[in-house]
Amino acid sequence: MKIVHVMECFAGGTFNFLVDLTNELSNEEHIVIYGTNRENTPKNFKNLFNKNVKFFEWKTAQREMKPLKDIKALWELYTILKKINDIDIIHLHSSKAGFLGRIVSFLLGKSNKTIYTPHAISFLRLDVSPQKRKIFIWMEKFASLFGGKIVACSQSEKEAIEEQGIKNVTFINNGIKPLQIEKKVNTSNKITIISVGRLSIQKNPKLFNDIALEFIDNPNIQFIWCGDGELKSELTSPNIKCTGWIERKTLENYLANADIYLSTSLWEGLPLSVLEAMSIGLPVILSDCVGNRDLVESNRFLYKNKKECIISIKKFLNDEKLYYSQSKFSKKFFKEHFNLKNMSINYLSLYNKLNLF
Incomplete structure (x- = not known):
């Protein structure tokens, strides 16, 4: 054909x-x-x-x-x-x-x-x-x-x-093909929240920055943005590390060492970066927009505003069983529907x- x-x-x-x-x-x-x-x-x-x-x-x-x-x-x-x-x-x-x-x-x-x-x-x-x-x-x-x-x-x-x-x-x-890496087991008290993509209006880095500012007094929580773009200047919170554009293997290593994937997008089709995170078992917290809505179960970890997002992050921080169940769910849901x-x-x-x- x-x-x-x-x-x-x-x-x-x-x-x-x-x-x-x-x-x-x-x-x-x-x-x-x-x-x-x-x-x-x-x-x-x-x-x-x-x-x-x-x-x-x-x-x-x-x-x-x-x-x-x-x-x-x-x-x-x-x-x-x-x-x-x-x-x-x-x-x-x-x-x-x-x-x-x-x-x-x-x-x-x-x-x-x-x-x-x-x-x-x-x-x-x-x-x-x-x-x-x-x-x-x-x-x-x-x-x-x-x-x-x-x-x-x-x-x-x-x-x-x-x-x-x-x-x-x-x-x-x-x-997508699942990433050929294993999610690292976190044995420390530090939590890494990651996002991947172009720093553009679509990905809404301002909201990512505002969320990070809410955890500025907690030295055990770090935010990482893998990517670059015209709105890089909006990532001003000192607990955010912006990597810029990086090699594929380096990106995968950041994902493997992260604990939570956070999307602040305003709109999507169906985001491949979130699928990559799910393929290795990262729990996801996603903005309530087209494309993101298909990647969570029963809207449990979709959020409509900053306040709801912070509540979801704190749920993971305070409930280890919930964290690991969502990690397993991400991997299973990806395998069944998005491979x-x-x-x-x-x-x-x-x-x-x-x-x-």
Whole structure:
């Protein structure tokens, strides 16, 4: 089966998703069309994919809405796809590829063989004005008129899309390979609370900082943020260590030595960094947002504000049995619902189903 993946942003969690999916489904033929206008595209990225994957540059694609440039990007994508013979499935990743790609697939008569995975759909963003979010909703509704099946990466993202009156939506949970490390047993009195990601509005580092400040008088609690970004200056509390961007093995070592994973995100699709933490048995405390809601049991460790988060942290600090039961739950819940093999099987099943038409 020949599967063509289209992605404007060739970086971050969506990029990692594509690497894992194509490598896991290495028996299929994969072609990747990718945008070239992002500075954070990984170096030597082709080495991360199976050697049989083919690549085409999408030179005019860019993140922001600019009608004239978007028309050029649409035409370039049309010409690239037109040249590829015998396409079985077109899989569009993230909002810009999803918008332009569904129009192109309609023009090519391949709407019934097109999948769009938003990876945190655009109108969930809280770093733009309400007016702009309304435009994003309109754009998603407009693009849905051209066909294609929307595949959210979590049930809560699916529900958020359907709440806007958009139909033909399903979901396949994100999945990853479990980290090949063991969580270290903490024999000291010190507790490490960790978060991983870009220091951006989406990840809400200000709230992380405010939470850390509440424990400033407890020398046995340390907060660590693994990552960097434009909002690094918001991490001012002296009990926070910010590592910046670090090597993969170093990151895994930080996770293995941590005790609790804390997410302060404002929105997600389904966060891969939380899945990595769960795969080694880290208990998680997560902000109550789309994507995070799918990763806890009965909303027990979701929080709506700083006060609720602090209460959850103190529960873990004061109840060793609760801590270890949640550690076991994280690992078990990950294995049952969010592993890469299950995700890949579900996508392959959907590809095969659409390819029958």
